[in-house]
Amino acid sequence: AAVTFTACVFDSGFGQDTSVFTPTKPPAFETPLPIPPLAESEVVDGVRVFSLTAQEGQMQFLEGMTTPTWGFDGDYLGPTLRAHRGEKVAVEVTNALPETTTVHWHGMHLPAAMDGGPHQPIESGGRWRPEWRVDQPAATLWYHPHPHGETEEHVLRGLSGMFILDDEHSQSFGLPTEYGVDDVPLIVQDKKFRSDGEFQFDSQGNEVGLLGNVLLTNGAWGAVLDVSTELVRLRILNGSSARTYDFAFDDQRDFSLIATDGGLLEAPHITDHVRLSPGERAEIVVAIAPGTETMLRSLPPDLGDVAVPGAYGGLDEFDVLLLRAADQLRASPPLAERFGDISRFTAVDADNARIFDVQNREINGRRMDMNRIDEVMQVDSTELWEVTNRDLFPHNWHVHDVQFQVLDIDGETPGPELSGWKDTIYLEPRRVYRIMMRFEDYVDDENPYMIHCHLLLHEDEGLMSQFVVSRDEASRNAGPVDPNGG
Ligand code: C2O
Numbered sequence: 222a223a224v225t226f227t228a229c230v231f232d233s234g235f236g237q238d239t240s241v242f243t244p245t246k247p248p249a250f251e252t253p254l255p256i257p258p259l260a261e262s263e264v265v266d267g268v269r270v271f272s273l274t275a276q277e278g279q280m281q282f283l284e285g286m287t288t289p290t291w292g293f294d295g296d297y298l299g300p301t302l303r304a305h306r307g308e309k310v311a312v313e314v315t316n317a318l319p320e321t322t323t324v325h326w327h328g329m330h331l332p333a334a335m336d337g338g339p340h341q342p343i344e345s346g347g348r349w350r351p352e353w354r355v356d357q358p359a360a361t362l363w364y365h366p367h368p369h370g371e372t373e374e375h376v377l378r379g380l381s382g383m384f385i386l387d388d389e390h391s392q393s394f395g396l397p398t399e400y401g402v403d404d405v406p407l408i409v410q411d412k413k414f415r416s417d418g419e420f421q422f423d424s425q426g427n428e429v430g431l432l433g434n435v436l437l438t439n440g441a442w443g444a445v446l447d448v449s450t451e452l453v454r455l456r457i458l459n460g461s462s463a464r465t466y467d468f469a470f471d472d473q474r475d476f477s478l479i480a481t482d483g484g485l486l487e488a489p490h491i492t493d494h495v496r497l498s499p500g501e502r503a504e505i506v507v508a509i510a511p512g513t514e515t516m517l518r519s520l521p522p523d524l525g526d527v528a529v530p531g532a533y534g535g536l537d538e539f540d541v542l543l544l545r546a547a548d549q550l551r552a553s554p555p556l557a558e559r560f561g562d563i564s565r566f567t568a569v570d571a572d573n574a575r576i577f578d579v580q581n582r583e584i585n586g587r588r589m590d591m592n593r594i595d596e597v598m599q600v601d602s603t604e605l606w607e608v609t610n611r612d613l614f615p616h617n618w619h620v621h622d623v624q625f626q627v628l629d630i631d632g633e634t635p636g637p638e639l640s641g642w643k644d645t646i647y648l649e650p651r652r653v654y655r656i657m658m659r660f661e662d663y664v665d666d667e668n669p670y671m672i673h674c675h676l677l678l679h680e681d682e683g684l685m686s687q688f689v690v691s692r693d694e695a696s697r698n699a700g701p702v703d704p705n706g707g
């Protein structure tokens with residue numbers, strides 16, 4: 222698998238002062254894939270309690286170079302939290318960083334005050350203890366900071382982790398479930414390093430944000446996974462701030478896409494590639510023969526009708542992870558043919574409709590304002606949204622609190638890869654995405670949830686708006702409302 226690397230070592234940037242590291246040779250793919258540890262927890266009075274500390278650290282991602290990092294309970298990334306549907310969970314978060322941050326539970330259905338968005342800051346030295354009941358299908362979720370205007374930098378420094386939810390339904394198919402063995406989390410992030418080893422944060426005028434030239438998988442550049450089973454389940458998270466990937470294997474082998482952001486599809490979808498924009502997840506199951514190898518790669522993604530040549534920095538193919546099978550493999554149960562129906566929204570179910578136009582750093586002509594509630598959703602109502610990227614460069618669309626279904630794209634039913642629950646979706650320019658979701662359980666007229674582009678530079682620059690879920694029917698479509706009633 223050839224990756225093109227430029228010959229030059231440093232090129233000078235602007236904005237951030239110093240020059241940028243450019244790899245001169247591909248990594249050897251000999252580093253054992255680091256597996257984020259499973260977070261410990263204790264059940265106290267019926268609540269499963271985790272604790273997480275955001276802290277400073279340092280890593281050697283590149284030979285001979287030390288990179289200052291941030292991590293949860295360690296130098297980089299964070300442990301994998303895991304809980305079962307129906308459980309009450311709490312997380313005791315401590316901020317040992319020199320600045321204010323937040324921790325958001327991406328994809329989780331939970332009360333707005335527990336959501337960890339920009340309205341739940343944790344000051345340096347401070348603590349925060351959200352608590353909620355897990356009540357949604359098994360899925361691969363994740364957590365990351367969400368401080369307004371600072372999300373890209375905090376995520377780039379290393380603050381991210383997975384939050385895996387289990388339920389009986391998903392456990393009834395004999396899917397690979399041995400964590401780190403045949404059920405493997407993959408946090409994929411592109412990075413740019415300065416010549417002094419520090420992360421580059423400045424996107425240097427790139428419209429989509431920071432695009433890196435080094436690809437880290439669970440924090441390792443050039444990682445190998447030693448496979449001991451016939452089937453491997455990979456839970457892939459695009460944890461990058463700007464880059465969209467198209468994951469495939471170097472031998473174009475087929476694999477089964479089994480789950481998207483919000484859980485299992487109705488049936489495994491056999492394909493040879495899957496596109497993920499920032500924040501999206503895919504669970505895939507791939508078969509490997511004894512004694513063989515295959516490389517998980519990212520191919521240049523089809524971004525739709527984008528008109529920004531070089532938006533991807535001229536480097537858009539990466540080797541991600543080498544899978545190396547042992548000479549003898551443990552048998553895996555065959556993959557189920559069906560997981561079961563997902564009850565579908567149809568347009569007639571909609572109690573209310575909204576239109577969202579995304580352009581530059583605005584949603585419907587407005588930038589994020591922490592003091593303005595942009596939309597009021599009525600609890601126990603189903604909504605149909607028409608979302609369009611009016612630009613000719615990439616955006617995506619992420620909604621807190623809910624998982625949505627994609628009804629159609631330019632009037633056409635989407636393919637199987639968009640047939641399940643989603644919380645984040647790539648928006649190909651100038652196409653109309655109709656999505657449907659239901660707001661339920663949690664009412665709070667004060668604390669908003671967020672809707673935003675998950676290209677983190679865009680989010681930070683204001684491509685985000687706020688909604689509350691209310692009991693008050695009259696407030697539907699009320700437009701800007703001052704949360705303080707003024
Ligand atoms: Cu993953 Cu509002 O975030």
Ligand code: CU
Pocket residue numbers: 615616617674675676679680684
């Ligand atoms: Cu965007």
